[in-house]
Amino acid sequence: NVLYSSGGHFSMLAPLSAQAQLSNLNRQIVSTLLDFFGGDVALVLDAVELHGSDFCIDTNANLSPLGECWSQLNAKLKAQKERLLREVAVSDIDGYTRVFGPFGTGGVETFCIVCHSEPNQPDGLAKHGIVRPVRTDVLEEAERKCSLCESFEDLSRTIAHAQYLLVRYTQYADQPADKMQGELRWHTVLQAFGIQIWLNDEEELVKRYRDGDCVFRLNQPNFAPVERNGKVVPVIGFRFMPTFTPLESDAEGDGVHIRDMDKMAQDSEGAPYYGVLRMDVDDLGRIFRIGLGVRMSLSRMMTLSRMLTMFFEGYLNRICHHIDPTCKHLYPIYSGGDDLFIVGSWDRIIKLAQEIHHCFHDYTCRNPAITISAGTSLHRKKYPLYQSADDAKGFLDIAKRYTHHDGHAKDAFCFWGATLDWSETMPWLQRWHDWLVEQIRADRSANKEASSRALLFKLMRIAELYYQREMELERRSNWTHEQIECRLRCERWLWRLVYYLSKEYKHLRDELDELSRSLVEDDHIRHLRLLTRWVELSTRGGD
Ligand SMILES: [Zn+2]
Incomplete structure (x- = not known):
């Protein structure tokens, strides 16, 4: 079972x-x-x-x-x-x-540009009658891929349209090894274990189905059989799968393909960068170990596991649709178990992180012991994806080391390297980001953008001075971070700059008074550097 x-x-x-x-x-x-x-x-x-x-x-x-x-x-x-x-x-x-x-032949041997595998590696493939060619008859080096990497591209195209999962049990595992043949593809290893799977739309499913196959409907909890062209295919269950895919029509208009990263970066609001988001549930092991206490039972454990999986594999699709209704800006690369990895237009990625946190919080009935952390990074169009994935993972790790004022750990968002709490600082940032962006856009449409731009630059200057002073104190003393922050709160020259703002921009006095107060009294000046950078990128034209 x-x-x-x-x-x-x-x-x-x-x-x-x-x-x-x-x-x-x-x-x-x-x-x-x-x-x-x-x-x-x-x-x-x-x-x-x-x-x-x-x-x-x-x-x-x-x-x-x-x-x-x-x-x-x-x-x-x-x-x-x-x-x-x-x-x-x-x-x-x-x-x-x-x-x-030793593996492979080394030297000038042609290798796959994506995974760096040499042809027909690992050697064990030969035992199963499988080859792994690397295409060399290509015009561009970026196209020099092995059959496995090519098949992953096919798989992502297939997932975008898949409605059914078809599983067929074969007997290969018990038969002599020479029964398999062909190129290494994403599903080849499953065949070696006696399983064949396909991700199909309705037409393909009806064509392929044989008696004894198991058919699951994807992302629709519906057991009704499929009836088409006089054939009936029984459906034995359903599976959730993160299938959200950014698509666009081909130039010739005769099909659709997955949008590339360049376009998602280009379509960001403001600077043409792409963002990477990685999130995972905090202390999952501890939740299982002590969360259920002495009432732990198999059914409670499995309910907890399955509910988490349902969030990441199923509900995530809904959240992506909510943030990106046109399916053009977000691309979940992985989501399952208790974590996720998503790329897309950087502005949507920030919205998505907050929305996922918000939905997860509700989904877990706001249980304070079940929290989630996130890390997001920002990259130029040409920056390699595998490196950006590492960068975002690094930020997620920083978020996991965060301790809140009340002593509880993790439950944080590392936003381009600066770590924040979800409940207070992030809403503060969002609020002032939106307000500043609104001022700049309003001024822009009235052709007097210089005024609010100047305000932004002044804020940036204050943030920079604060940051430099912080660095200076860190270099000079062996104080703890808290002591340095305490010392910074006493820097009067800084506060004069902040208060001076509202005097200078009389028409914005009320808001600027409020902003100054929150910078000083709530110590949000620590986040001013991130705020101004975010606003600057949101209001920047294309590179
Ligand atoms: Zn490869």
């Missing part, structure tokens, strides 16, 4: 007699994965015994027996991860070479 399966994890209940097969099964799976991925993808598999008494719930106890079993299982998996592929490596000299190489 599969209890849970998502985001690269699964758990299942099985009879105790199955335990004897586990190590053999593990070896087989690891070996096949090694053939296809050369160690980039692996699996750890382990089990603990459960007894009837482990399911007892005693609300007077300190520990839940099931929780204890689960901790044991996690400890076993962790230990296995630390010696991944060990069994293969120590089995014999062939196993040693499979793990430690």
